[in-house]
Amino acid sequence: MLENLALGFSISLSLSNLFYCFAGVFLGTLVGVLPGLGPVATIAMLLTLTYKLDLVSAIIMLSGIYYGAQYGGTITSVLLKIPGESSTVVTVIEGYEMALKGMAGKALGIAAFGSFIAGSFGTLVLSLLAPPLSKMALDFGPPEYTSLMALGMTLVIYLGSKSISKAILMAAFGLALGTIGMDPVNSFERFTFGISSLREGINMAVLAMGLFGIGEILYLAESPAARALHETVKSPKKLKEMLPNQKDWKASAWPIGRGTVLGFLLGVLPGGGATIASFASYGLEKRLAPESSLFGKGAIQGVAGPESANNAAVSGAFVPLLTLGIPANVVMALMLGAFMIHGVTPGPFILKNHPDVFWGVITSMYIGNVLLLFLNVPLIKIFVKIIEIPYVILSPIIVFICLTGAYTINNNSLDVLLVIIFGCVGYLMRKYDFEGAPLILAFVLGPLLEISVRQSLIMSKGSPMIFFNRPISLVLMVIAFFAILSPILIFALKRWGLVSNLKESKGGYG
């Protein structure tokens, strides 16, 4: 373990990787500060850059953007009452109230320290868990991978979606888009319309930039009200204002601890992630608080817990990606894309074949957490200034970056046209509440799922029982079926009066 960490640090502490780590966390914080432009769109736009970087540097930078964005969103949540990211929606409730009482510095400070502690803990657990999990994953064959991918997509649809039918529709659309190009088994051309560029399929960066970048800009172009900035409260002027005192630490210690553990576990779960983690932590802290009446009026526990949870979830999300090659959420799906651009498939063999990549990325997360703490505490004034850049300036620049980025992938104007088309699709999806996460996950996992299904059925000579005869695959399938049936089960239990106050699952049919 120590040797592995030494290898990792020798890679992540190189000057160039330190620079990319810094660039990632700075960009991530910046992106988090700007409502509307999330880590997904930013990573999608920067995917094209990763062609030019080596894999470790690229993943270091993209990871930095992901966890940096969690903190950036906190700044706008506390100062502007606008959640910069979906994972910081909960912070608005308590953080802004603290700011109104002149405690914006404390809110931001405890969020920064909580994020640091949670992120560091999460990275430590990732370092400890990943090697044994990777070994276990060596026992995974095509049936297990099929079941795991099916479970992952099921959980994303059923846990993370407001409308299950729309989510399944989007997943099917993503699967359909994933079939464009050469069939992964027999190299049969599908849906290429005679265009040679489409033989390799649609590039994920093009799809993601269109859906999340251009789509968001078009949506904001339609709704000027969504771009209006609120007045800020007084932001902290001195570093001292951001340092929590003993009383703050006493109130926040347990929430940070609980948020860290809860966030990490939810981050590991496909369909989980930073947003669910932050909500779950808030709910938990409210329930456990000695004086829950303080919640909603500026309770520091309501900032400490969720902010720790969302950062811990980021580390947790890397577990299934690095050990099994399964992305737990949209951002991890884009990371998977970045790996595949470089011809490396994350999963159980990455530890054996590319230990430098594996440990370099993990150790960079330790460094990134430290950078995030030192970056965000003193540089708060700069980020507050950036919030003041009007959207009318940012929107055309984001469009320009997306279109240029699309062209630079293959020096092909067709990619620019595709980004615009997907931008229109993304705009309609945003307008009518069709979620993008199931689409992107299905798009990324679809070809892999197709390969493993076909391999499994070849192994079993066409019998689908192979997915139920093998113990790991059976367990995963059972969990997936329960997830599918959960809304019906809960409805039935309530109907029969067996459970009186059970909350309905997040999804619903239609």
Place this chain on the structure above:
Amino acid sequence: MMLKKGELLTSLGFFAAGLYTAVKAMGFPIWADSGLMGLGPQEGLFPLAAGAVMMALSLVNMVHIRRMSPAQIDPLGEETEERKGSRPTYFRVFSYLTFMLLFGFLLVKVGFLISSFLLLFPILKFVEKQRWKRAISTTIAAIFISYFVLVYFLGVPLPRGLIK
């Protein structure tokens, strides 16, 4: 109600995409029992399944939308407020799309620098209504920085077009 009509049309679009996918997929091999093609699902099965699910759920969504009341579709009454200025808001969307398509069309023909200018400046000046000075300075800064980063830092070849 425009929101209702819009969502119906969007669902219809997904239905059409699903129908096309399924019909096209039926022209591919779906399943093989044995032989040289291997066992089990072939190239057509996944797109056929995806297309069929898209069609089914688009129909479910369309039926669901038709049954919803105006209050359910637009609980915050945002559409009523929005539609007071409906032409200007869609104007911005169509304008962005027009200039994006123009950029895509002209990029290789006239080059990166000119096409980027024709994308950014009109949007900033005429769509987002910025002052001349701000529109020009933002356009030039964005083009200059991106050109420098892409060409000199990343070594990405960009089309020169009319500027050799």
